[in-house]
Amino acid sequence: MPELPEVEVTRLSFASQISGARILALNMGKPLRWPLGVAPSVLVGQTVLGVRRRGKYLLLDTDRGVLLLHLGMSGSLNFAPTQASAGKHDHMDLVTTQGVLRLHDPRRFGAVVWSESENHEPALKLLGKLGMEPLTDGFVLKLFQQGLKKRAAPIKQVLLAGDVVVGVGNIYASEALFMSGIRPTVKAQKISGPRVAKLHSAIRQVLARAVSQGGSSLKDFVNAQGKTGYFQLEAAVYGRTGLPCRVCETPIKHMVQGQRATFYCPVCQKL
DNA sequence: CCATATACCTGGCAGC
DNA sequence: TGCTGCCAGGTATATG
Numbered sequence: 040m041p042e043l044p045e046v047e048v049t050r051l052s053f054a055s056q057i058s059g060a061r062i063l064a065l066n067m068g069k070p071l072r073w074p075l076g077v078a079p080s081v082l083v084g085q086t087v088l089g090v091r092r093r094g095k096y097l098l099l100d101t102d103r104g105v106l107l108l109h110l111g112m113s114g115s116l117n118f119a120p121t122q123a124s125a126g127k128h129d130h131m132d133l134v135t136t137q138g139v140l141r142l143h144d145p146r147r148f149g150a151v152v153w154s155e156s157e158n159h160e161p162a163l164k165l166l167g168k169l170g171m172e173p174l175t176d177g178f179v180l181k182l183f184q185q186g187l188k189k190r191a192a193p194i195k196q197v198l199l200a201g202d203v204v205v206g207v208g209n210i211y212a213s214e215a216l217f218m219s220g221i222r223p224t225v226k227a228q229k230i231s232g233p234r235v236a237k238l239h240s241a242i243r244q245v246l247a248r249a250v251s252q253g254g255s256s257l258k259d260f261v262n263a264q265g266k267t268g269y270f271q272l273e274a275a276v277y278g279r280t281g282l283p284c285r286v287c288e289t290p291i292k293h294m295v296q297g298q299r300a301t302f303y304c305p306v307c308q309k310l
Numbered sequence: 311c312c313a314t315a316t317a318c319c320t321g322g323c324a325g326c
Numbered sequence: 327t328g329c330t331g332c333c334a335g336g337t338a339t340a341t342g
Contacts, residue, residue, distance in 0.1 A: 042335060072318070072338085095336075112335055113320075128320085146319045148336060165338090192313055200313095201337080208335055297314070300333085 041110040043173070043206025044249035046095050049110070052262035053118035053140065054090035060135035061086055062101070068130035071142075072111065072150040076161055081153065082106070087135060094169045094205030098162075099133075104155045106133075107162060111148025117141045118264065170203040173242050174250070178204065184235050187227040194230060194238075195223035196297045207242060210277045211249070213302045215241040217276045222308045223294075223301045234310070276302040 041049070065079035085101040092098065097116075099106040108116070122132060122139045131142035131151050142149060154162035170186065171178045186203035187194070197203060198212045207215060216223050218241035221234055230238070254262060275285055280293040284304040294301050 045335080072336095109336080111319095111337085144319095145321065146334090148318065190312080196313085199336085210335065298316090299336095 041095060042208030042211050043095060043246050045254040047092055047250050048254040048262050049116050050090050050092050050097055052264050056118060057087050057137055058089050060137035062135050064134040066132040071130055071147050073152055075151055076153045093166050105157055105162060107152040107154060109150040111144060113146040114142060114144035114149035168202055169205045170201055173204050173206055173246055180236055180239050183239050187235060190227040193224045193296055194221060194227045195301050197227040209299050211245050213277045214245050214275055217304060217308060220308055222310055223303050225310060276304060
């Protein structure tokens with residue numbers, strides 16, 4: 040479910056409410072992708088200073104470190120005034136003086152990891168190689184071009200790798216490539232300057248628009264308040280195999296790249 | 311250094 | 327209704 044927009048929408052939906060809260064308890068359920076790294080009781084008594092996002096990770100800053108949260112493929116967060124009874128797939132409750140932050144994650148590819156700081160081991164390892172943030176001024180066209188120049192892999196896979204630019208997941212990679220008229224199979228380094236500029240702007244556009252619309256995944260995305268996205272952002276190509284391209288009516292094609300589904304219009308995306 | 315395959319885990323759905 | 331096989335929004339890790 041979560042690509043950058045969904046993670047950002049989730050962050051926005053509970054950051055201000057949890058900020059300033061004192062942690063009363065941390066209850067972990069079934070194992071997630073990685074262990075927390077410390078005894079949950081270490082968190083008790085800490086104060087939540089705020090919530091940031093880096094790529095698809097949420098960073099819950101406290102006065103003594105940072106709690107890294109990742110939603111994996113199927114995770115979602117809920118922030119509620121009181122602690123409801125936990126369901127089968129609820130694997131973390133962070134109980135605070137201002138509410139309970141709960142992680143719901145059926146597949147358990149998500150993670151909750153404690154790090155003493157952003158520059159200490161767990162955080163450094165997880166965040167250290169991440170690429171540019173697409174929705175900040177740090178996403179400089181020239182740097183993006185330089186990043187792509189080094190890569191012989193197909194552009195779709197370079198986008199997903201997250202070491203050049205973060206936050207573009209499987210849905211938005213296909214969408215951004217459609218918007219910029221680029222074939223997903225083209226080697227990243229072979230894309231012309233003007234095309235890279237188009238892609239750069241398409242990535243910003245598609246992600247920013249999805250954030251402003253409250254998250255736009257195709258399925259049941261809900262923010263931490265339980266509100267759904269508006270789903271106004273209709274996919275141009277993702278999941279539309281065989282359906283007419285919204286621009287030229289040509290049937291949308293499907294292919295597999297790096298064991299992931301890719302969708303594109305063979306006419307609108309020539310190179 | 312880079313590119314690609316693999317693993318993790320559960321639920322939903324199409325097809326029989 | 328039940329079973330089987332396939333698919334799913336991510337990414338660290340191993341392997342070439």
